[in-house]
Amino acid sequence: MRHAVVAAVCLGASVWVTCGLWADPFGRTVAHNEGDHAFFEWLLGHGVRIVTAGADPFRTDLLNAPGGVNLAANTSITVYAVVFAPLTRVAGPQISYVVILTLNLAASAFAWYLLLRRHAVRHRAAAVLGGLFCGFAPGWISHANGHLNWTAGWLAPVVLGWVLRWRTPTRRWLRDGVVLGVLLAAGFLTAAEMLMQIALATGVFLIVWSCGRGTWPRARAAAPTAFAAAGVGALVAGTLLAYPLYLHFAGPGSFRGTAFRQRFFAEDAAAFLVWPDRSVAALLGVQRGDLAPNPTEGTSFFGAPLLVLVLAGTVLLWWRADRARKALMRALTVVGVLFAVLSLGPRLRWLGEEYDIALPYASLTGLPLFDAALPGRFALTVVGVIGTTLALLADRLLRHPPAIHLRVLAGAGLALALVPLLPAPVLTVERTAEPRFIADGTWKRFAADGEVITALPHGSAVAPDAQRWQAYTMARGGRQFRIPEGYFLGPGGRNGAGRVGAPGRRTGGMWTRTAVTGHAYAIDNRDRYTVRSDLAYWKVRALFVPDRIIGKDGVMFRAALVRTMTELFGPGERVDDVLLWRVRPGIDPMPVPGDGPDGPPRPTD
Template identity: 35%
Template sequence: MTETLPEPQQQLVEATPGRVRSVISRGRMVDLAIMVLFVLAAFWVMSNLWRNLESGYLVNAGRDQSMWEWFFADTAHALSQFRTPLYSDLLNYPLGVNLMANTAMFGISMPLAPLTLLFGPTPTYAIGLTLGLAGTAIAWYWTFSRHVLTGVSVRVKCAAAIGGGFCGFAPAMISHANGHPNFVAFFVIPFIFMQVIRVSRGTNVVRDGVVLGLLMAWQIFLGEEPLLIFTMSAMVFGAVYALSDLPRARAAIKRSLPGLAVGAIVSILITAIPLYSQFFGPASYDGVGHGQAGADFGAFTTLPTESVGGDKTGAEYRMNPTEENSYFGWPIVILIFFATVWLWKMKLTRAAAAVIVAMGVLSLGSELVYKGDHTGITLPWKFLAHLPLFESVLESRFAMGAIPAIGLLLTLGTYRALVELRNPRGGNSRGPGLILPGAWLAVLALAVVVLIPTRIDTVERPDTPKFITSGSWENYVSDGSLVSVPVSSGEEARAMRWQIDADFGFPIAGGYFVGPHSITRGGIYGAEFRPTSSLLVKTNETGQIPVVDATTRADALTDLRFWRADVLVLPKASNDNALRQTVNALVGFDATSVDDVWVWDVRDLVSGKTTNK
């Protein structure tokens, strides 16, 4: 990408050295102020969690916060114990969990492992989300202000700040900040793009290739799905940009091949073992089926629910609160069309517009749906959905691939508007030259206001039982597992926190993660349900005590032996009677009250020493 917008009527080379230093220094101060603003904005969005790191839980996170905190805690524990962080049998005992196949974000969890060991995983989780938002905005601001615009004036900085701010705090980013740190940590992506451009110049093959390989490896350890999505965006952008000068593009591709080869070698050397573990190691799986997960076309003009201008009525178009991937809002849609027409002569504009259209179409899924109505119109995703790497992607997330392109158009449009307001065509400060830039800034101001994100809400998480925090569990766990009642799953993940608070002193059955189905090897969320875990889930949902016969008890014994269970634990609650009576019937003896839980010591039962207690 060599097309940049020069700073009009500003020739620093003709200024005095003192003037040059003054302007550059002022530009750096503006850079710093903008970056600090982004950091403060990220802390504002996540402030409810930061205020309550002890027991705060993101209200729309579902079980995701429990899962991510467990990933961060297990990585830190693994490093402290000098065991591999790629796999752990502490969860889903005894089968274990493939952590590389669960996007454990080693690119964050490993550097922050000392912090996690000292203060627990919640601060690490909060840092991951906050750093993701602020870091992404800063990275794109840096890219737009250094590689798209030239000069150090306030116009350049403001325009780049608008684009970078949108990239870091776009509606989809705020939505994913409810629980998905891997889908807000995009701060490496723009530097990968810029490094590819450096490689294409062929000036320093080895150095540029090594840097590219390091960046690629880091992004793989931050999130592979985002890398796939943004790589597709970059390919569309590059293809359209190259069409305007094919001979030059062919020459750039030829020059880039050696550097790309060096980058690939470096990246493979770093990631080969983790990737092998991900696809072929213990507890690996063959993709995750999600069914139809395309965006509703009506979502593109809908304001996001977690914004100043949004409301809950827009929730009808989303899969869940963390997946408002295409909620750009009507002011942004207007600006996209405006910029595309206004700046069409620029190659950057045409390439960005192509990315927005391509990624937007892919995000719609296999069939066009408009405001809930299925139109029957087949879309391109139908032909990609079952290809390797694509089968696990939620197609609505492809809309996020359009975010940098939108940020680029906002940067270009804002810059041109600011330039034309200062230098209206024809020199007439009240002539027609002010209409378009004035309209742009008016709609932009509206977009900025209505898209200001609101703070992400939190609730109090249930306390870890005293049975765990006091160490009483040590009297009931020998070399087997702790089984929570109901068994830990995608619907009930409390035991994952218990395990963290017990410093991973025991493994647990079940849990929330992605693992293989025993027959199909397709990825499923959580452990496969066994007869006993299904029975306890149903009992918990209905509050009704089921009929327990000899077959049910035999299944329970088989399951307990499969889990190598030492103890079953049920926190005391006003509505615990159905679960307690059900487990009593399954194991053949009554629960024991210990601290604030009911426990069933099943070590003798599992070992076969006795069938009654």
């Protein structure tokens, strides 16, 4: 019963954080990361095709026609896509998205509570405090801006809790190994980069903990069965992940490294000392959110009072502690300091200015796995260290209450450290309503199953509608169209690294810039030749513009886009609530009399 009460508290807090999306799941999107929100909705729609049509979970030709996309090299959340496919089929990707986001945050807090209650503290209140911090720390609230993978913080306590069972010798090493292998496979297919951090942090923690004078005999006695279980786990996970691992590292559309600059997506050292921009502190006007790379990647922002409290608490927990407690605090401290330093990236940054001071991550950037990780996210592991320390400190104060004046001082310290960090709801904005042309299936009159039809502008981070609406048709089942380009990770970056989206073609860039800026192109026959070539490459059968377009930065310039399309193809035909232009084989954009193909070179992307 008490566990149920804690679970309800965690769920209530999670609903509070996501209430902006719950208010209108079909008409609102996260304000700071529309591209990722749309991409995860697309993956959820693809999950219905996996279950009902036997589609490949790790590769698709529906995006980026005609080349397709390697989904194994993206953040595919395959487990969520399949498990929630029934809900997606019935209610749509919009509902599945907000349900998963809400459950992620609540499950993270509750799983940490259970882990701390079982392995670390005696008092339930202490475990609740630590669990709520671990589930709703600033880093997780930041990633709630669009990330279904990086809000799955429950993975860490679940994996760690299973591994901690091995501290004592057990004869069930085969069963333990099989369960671990399944957990690792599920973790990889939910949040691969997070699983790498969990594995690294768990390994460091266990090595440091095992080397303690009071814990070495236990570790040595448990080592044979622990290594046997770990070996079985690696074998099971490797077997289950053989195909996605091949695609991820060597399959068509794979790439090495990351599509993002690691020096940019690293923590500013000063960010550890200030408060986040979605918190009580922000409502009081005492935050400094501009130190994050963007609103989704603010993974530290603990505030100076909390760091002082954790430092003082660590010293207190060491003082007069037995060998077992010292071994635990030693392991926590090493993991916390190590991951905090790694989160700073290759170069030191302070208050927005980068200094030519190499940090440990600089020696790791060329190593496999580390070359594809974003350093700033290592600060999320520090959240678990701080939450555990808070739980241990609260447990000690509850078991051995100090004098009344010290209790008041401790309560005031906890309030000063934690109240400013209480989360505010994730910001949301309006998004374009799904046109009847898509919702009613009218599009089927203009494209056969598997043919290419697309909204304008093409799907991208700044204008995700085309990709989002394709997700909704996938969720409904039946015939399906393909779209050119899209928002995903793929090859084509510098020196063989990845990039966001497909290598740009001039036509798609022209339509996107027109919608974003309102700039009206002076179309000539060179443009028409380029458009004709790009349409032939994509094999597009129809193009359409909805009555209203909302992109990342607000309402887009529909009139300018329609004017450009009219210059290219003539007036569009009204079909339901869109303007549509058919693209038939052999029919070119309308030429301009007297304007030949030769002339001054046109700007290119």
